[in-house]
Amino acid sequence: MSHPVRLEALEALDAIERHGSFAAAAAALYRVPSAVSYTISQLESELGIAVFDRSGHRAVLTPAGRLLLEEGRRILTASRELGAAAQRLADNWEPELRLAVDGLIAPHELWETVGAFHAAHPAINLRMSEEVLGGTWEALIEERVDLAIGVAEPPAGAGIRRAPFNEVAFVFCCAPDHPLARVEHPLAEDELRDWRAIVVADSARHLSARSAGLLDGQPRLTVTTMHSKIQAIEQGIGVGHCPAAWAEPSLASGRLVERALATPRPIQHTYLLWRSAAPGRALQWFIDRLQCPPGSG
Amino acid sequence: MSHPVRLEALEALDAIERHGSFAAAAAALYRVPSAVSYTISQLESELGIAVFDRSGHRAVLTPAGRLLLEEGRRILTASRELGAAAQRLADNWEPELRLAVDGLIAPHELWETVGAFHAAHPAINLRMSEEVLGGTWEALIEERVDLAIGVAEPPAGAGIRRAPFNEVAFVFCCAPDHPLARVEHPLAEDELRDWRAIVVADSARHLSARSAGLLDGQPRLTVTTMHSKIQAIEQGIGVGHCPAAWAEPSLASGRLVERALATPRPIQHTYLLWRSAAPGRALQWFIDRLQCPPGSG
């Protein structure tokens, strides 16, 4: 009896409030009224306070009793959920799954999958972060995330497994009132030198940073997310390659226009990456659902 | 035994991890090792999972066991704190005290008192909100706060008690580059009509709003906090009366200058207000500390 507040007492308190009387609570708990009296007076003598005011006919909660009831319900819920989470974990379902999504992948490409996961496993929390280039890889290596989605050209790594994810096509974009928007022919490399390139910074914190798709000598503005890059191009601040899925809404509404290049940027294969040690079932669910079928890439 | 996760088991888990073995945990809990074994296997059979891996010599936590340990510690802490909070509440110490501070009062006027309270009662949370004019009164009436600090000319109200707090002197301020800053003589009322007045809106949501210190016909900009008012005057957007305690830092650094008025605004007496029904000890602490000594006003 080292603990003044015991779960049995909180359970009794909850039942009394819910059913309106000690007698009704006892019935709900499949116990006899005197057992409920015993549990409550146990709590009261442990704490040395009155939980119920018994001056009238029916017992009524004191302010301290109401505090115990209301906060106690949180504790009851937490302890039940902890038990359930431990059971799921023992069955290899993670309590939480952390996803790093590379900037190449537009958020809406994952909405359906995330929605399906939440519907199937409402108790498992997802934590998504956007990373860029080396940052996505690094987040996985440093165990800040469990699954990296949409990594281009992943370096080899011990203990890392991969599966093909999707193929990202790039469109070269500028704002509709940008000078390049009036050029009819496919753009050669030296025609781009005069225009600022918007590039997305590598989000790696410790591993060496990489850069992607730069034409030497072109002035540039570096931003930290693909969303910023799209906005910067829309504002006419510069031009650049954007993943088709990211550019599509802006192209459809006319906020961006596409220009052909003399040497188009090739399609980028991207991958799912995860640490090979004992993947949990939630991680496996995502791998199974997201990897592209063999032979389609 | 309706609860799968019992506090005794979480306590045992904590002691085992803390002391490194079942035997050491048993000693720390003043129990025999087999009792600890019993508690843990109880937990395991309730949940139907393994909490320890016993394949080696020493038992080692499974991932599910680690989850139970780590989250369980939160539950243990919460249940201990709940017991303590209930005891304090029974002794008439509120678990939380909500203060509404009128915009007339500068935050730094309360820092010392708030610091002293936290030092004396670290377990009692304070929640402070800034209100203006009728809003301060309303927050008290509607039981959103327990104590209103710095209310000017409070209306009478049933069940509301009051004590004098302090006296607020007003200084008429403008920006140093404002045209009024060059006027040498005390300003008459009709000299102010051409300049925008910055006024603080009444924050009352339901009760009738009040306005304070307005000269009829003067253009005005209404802001929601005294801090915004000071900033607006510093920016030269307008002029206005400010409580001396609020204006003092800006006057000292030259961001504001004071002008004399032909008819100076009188000193404002302000009050503490609280609901008279059974004040708790934390509320009483603030009333005792903040009310100005009788005879000094």
Next chain:
DNA sequence: CATACTCATTCAAATAATTTGAATATTTTT
């Protein structure tokens, strides 16, 4: 490579805690 030590479990017995059921007193409902 024995020997002593530590670790965790099992089991029956001892102890402690809870639950029951009957008796009681008080208040509300009929």
Next chain:
DNA sequence: AAAAATATTCAAATTATTTGAATGAGTATG
């Protein structure tokens, strides 16, 4: 005024936990 409902108390019955001794397995130590 009688009947029904409420909560408590107490001793007895039941259930749960703790103990202590026995066991087997793994680790240091000389």
